[in-house]
Amino acid sequence: MARSGTSRQILAVAVPAFAALVAEPVMLLADTAMIGHLGTPELAGLAVASVVLTTVVGLCVFLAYGTTSAVARSHGAGREAEAGAQAFGGIWLAAMLGLVLGLLTVATAGPVTAALASSPDVAGHAATYLRISAAGVPAVLLMLAATGALRGVLDLRTPLVVTVSACLANVLLNAVLIYGLGWGVAGAAIGAVLAQWAAAAWLTIAVARRLRTEAVSARPRLDAVLRAARAGVPLLVRTGTLRVAVLLATAVAATFGDASLAAHQVTATVVALCAFALDALAIAGQTLTGRALGASDADLTRALTAQMVRWGWGVGAVIGLALAVASPWIPGAFTSDPDVADVLVPALVAAALVQPLSGAVFVLDGVLIGAGDGRYLAAAGVVVLVVYAPLVLLVGATDAGLTWLWIAYAGFIGARWVTLEHRRRRERWIVLGPAAAD
Numbered sequence: 329m330a331r332s333g334t335s336r337q338i339l340a341v342a343v344p345a346f347a348a349l350v351a352e353p354v355m356l357l358a359d360t361a362m363i364g365h366l367g368t369p370e371l372a373g374l375a376v377a378s379v380v381l382t383t384v385v386g387l388c389v390f391l392a393y394g395t396t397s398a399v400a401r402s403h404g405a406g407r408e409a410e411a412g413a414q415a416f417g418g419i420w421l422a423a424m425l426g427l428v429l430g431l432l433t434v435a436t437a438g439p440v441t442a443a444l445a446s447s448p449d450v451a452g453h454a455a456t457y458l459r460i461s462a463a464g465v466p467a468v469l470l471m472l473a474a475t476g477a478l479r480g481v482l483d484l485r486t487p488l489v490v491t492v493s494a495c496l497a498n499v500l501l502n503a504v505l506i507y508g509l510g511w512g513v514a515g516a517a518i519g520a521v522l523a524q525w526a527a528a529a530w531l532t533i534a535v536a537r538r539l540r541t542e543a544v545s546a547r548p549r550l551d552a553v554l555r556a557a558r559a560g561v562p563l564l565v566r567t568g569t570l571r572v573a574v575l576l577a578t579a580v581a582a583t584f585g586d587a588s589l590a591a592h593q594v595t596a597t598v599v600a601l602c603a604f605a606l607d608a609l610a611i612a613g614q615t616l617t618g619r620a621l622g623a624s625d626a627d628l629t630r631a632l633t634a635q636m637v638r639w640g641w642g643v644g645a646v647i648g649l650a651l652a653v654a655s656p657w658i659p660g661a662f663t664s665d666p667d668v669a670d671v672l673v674p675a676l677v678a679a680a681l682v683q684p685l686s687g688a689v690f691v692l693d694g695v696l697i698g699a700g701d702g703r704y705l706a707a708a709g710v711v712v713l714v715v716y717a718p719l720v721l722l723v724g725a726t727d728a729g730l731t732w733l734w735i736a737y738a739g740f741i742g743a744r745w746v747t748l749e750h751r752r753r754r755e756r757w758i759v760l761g762p763a764a765a766d
Contacts, residue, residue: 335635337612337616337632338609338612338616338632338635338636338639340482340484341479341482341484341611341612341615341616342608342609342611342612343608344484344485344487344488345479345484345487345488345607345608345611345612346604346605346608347488347492358498358499358502359374359498359502359516359520360374360593360594360597360662361661361662362502362503362506362507362516363506363512363513363516364590364594364662364663366506366512366513368586368587368590368663368665368668369447369449369450369453369586370453370512370513371590371593371594371662371663371668372447372450372453372454372586372589372590372593373441373449373450373451373452373453373454373456373457373513374453374454374457374513374516374593375454375578375581375589375590375592375593375596376441376444376450376451376454376578376582376589377441377453377454377455377457377458377461378593378596378597379444379574379575379578379596380433380437380440380441380444380454380458381433381458381461381465382571382574383571383574383575384429384433384465385465385468385469385472386567386570386571386574387564387567387568387571388422388425388426388429388469388472388564388567389472389563389567390560390563390564390567391418391421391422391425391469391472391473391476391560392472392473392475392476392479393476393563393614393697394418394476394560394563394697394702395414395415395418395473395476395477395480396476396477396479396480396611396614396615396618396697396698397480397614397617397618397697397698397699397700398411398414398418398480398618398700399411399414399415399476399477399479399480399481399618400479400480400481400614400615400616400617400618400619400622400698401618401619401621401622401700402414402480402622404618404619404620404621404622404623411480411481414477414480415473415477415480415535416535418473418476418477419470419473419474419477419532419535421473421560422466422469422470422472422473422474423466423469423470425469426465426466426467426468426469426470427466429465429466429469430462430463430464430465430466431462433458433459433461433462433465434459434462437455437458437459437462438455440458441454441455441458442455444575444578444579444582447586450586450589453513456513456514456517457513457514457516457517458517460514460517460518460521461517461520461521463521464520464521464524464525466528467521467524467525467527467528468524468528470528470531470532471524471527471528471531474487474528474531474532474534474535475487475531477535477538478531478534478535478538479611479614479615480615480618481538482615482619483534483538486531486534486538487531490527490530490531490534491527493527493530494523494524494526494527495523497522497523497526498519498520498522498523501518501519501522501523502515502516502519502520504519505518505519506519561702562702562703562705562706563697563702563705563706565706565709565710566702566705566706566708566709567709568709569706569709569710569712569713570709572713572717573712573713573716573717573720573740574596576716576717576720576721577592577596577720577733577736577737578592578596579724580720580721580723580724580733581730581733583724583727584671584727584729584730587665587667587668587670587671588671588729588730590663590665590668591668591669591671591672591675591730592675592730592733594658594659594662594663594668594672595672595675595676595679595730595734598651598658598676598679599679602647602648602651602679602683602686603686603690605643605647606640606643606644606647606683606686606687606690606691607690607694609636609639609640609643609687609690609691609694610690610691610693610694610697611694612636612694613632613633613636613691613692613693613694613695613697613698614694614695614697614698615698616632616698617629617632617633617694617695617698617699618698618699618700620632621698621699621758621759621760624760625760626758626760629699629758630758633691633695633752636691636694636695637688637691637692637752639687639691640687640688640689640690640691640692641684641687641688642687643687644683644684644685644686644687644688645683645684645687647683647687648680648681648682648683648684649680651676651679651680651683652676652677652680652681655673655676655677655680656673658672658673658676659672659673671729671730671731672730674730674731675730675731675733675734678731678734678735678737678738679734679737681738682737682738682741682742685738685741685742685745686741688745688749689741689744689745689748692745692748692749692751692752693705693744693748695752695757696748696751696752696757699757699758699759700759701751701756701757704751704756704757708744708747708748708751711743711747712740712743712744712747715739715740715743716736716739716740716743719736719739719740720733720736722736723736
């Protein structure tokens, strides 16, 4: 990799990653819009089911992040057989975890949705969506691991094509199942599951074709699976702290009533769209950092990091401005309930203000993941949660409302930035060669 081409290297990863990432929240936006026009209880039910599903899947995002980092380091060091073993270890781990978590999701759907929902009607819709969607959990985890493996060898095109195709199929299926057949919330869940399994099969086959060599078999190997599991533990802790923060916010939003919970779902969905756009730079950080460190190039690592952080601030500022300007018109796309619209607009503005800082946070998070600095990220996640939890609980205790809940979110992002920037400046994460920082 030539030092003079850092911008081109970043763009070569970030642009297709952005297109692939943004497809998923666009699909969620479409689901939210279609279900939102069924009624406020249905939309609030989607909010509850979505936060549970994203928590289950989000806890396993290390399957993508860890696999990207491990495969990229091995690939950068010229160890192709090792890269293939890392990839298949991650995929088999995803299959095993997916089966277990899917069954647990079905078993706990009733009590979990009842605990988070703002009313029995909302809980019923949430449980229906969650029980059906649980069948797609193994597929989503396979997609994470396979996508991470392909990113590690700089194949961004295949995940892009697969993700966009799956999202288009999901939207079409939902339109038919929700409105054409009148299956409502259940139809939305069925459409998602069908699209997820098609995408998982496509991506897994692509990994087998790309990374299988004479020295590496696609059959399960206990040592490879255990290695992937051990490497994922710190990232699991890191992601767990993020998901606890999301669950706390949803639980507090539910105490404000159905309208606020529905508005919180829309705000969270829109912010997820922004976050996935910013995550394109984070993926560039994971992939390029892993490759540069694997190739033992510390200077390139520093140059790429500095450039990506600058871009993170800039892209975040553009996204924040666009969100603030569009906020008065966003409610009409998701709901016909004026009570939901009234609380939604100021929440969107509050979320818009923190987007520039979010851009820097996402980039630094990706860089440290690419460096394999999982232990520090796990510890930092605990610190951030300790800072954020009192803020969000205070909002709930004082019944301050949804806008203040999203202002507390700014404190969450600020705490993350402090911990990540501190680590970047000390440079203990710069460990050269095929062995990661952990």
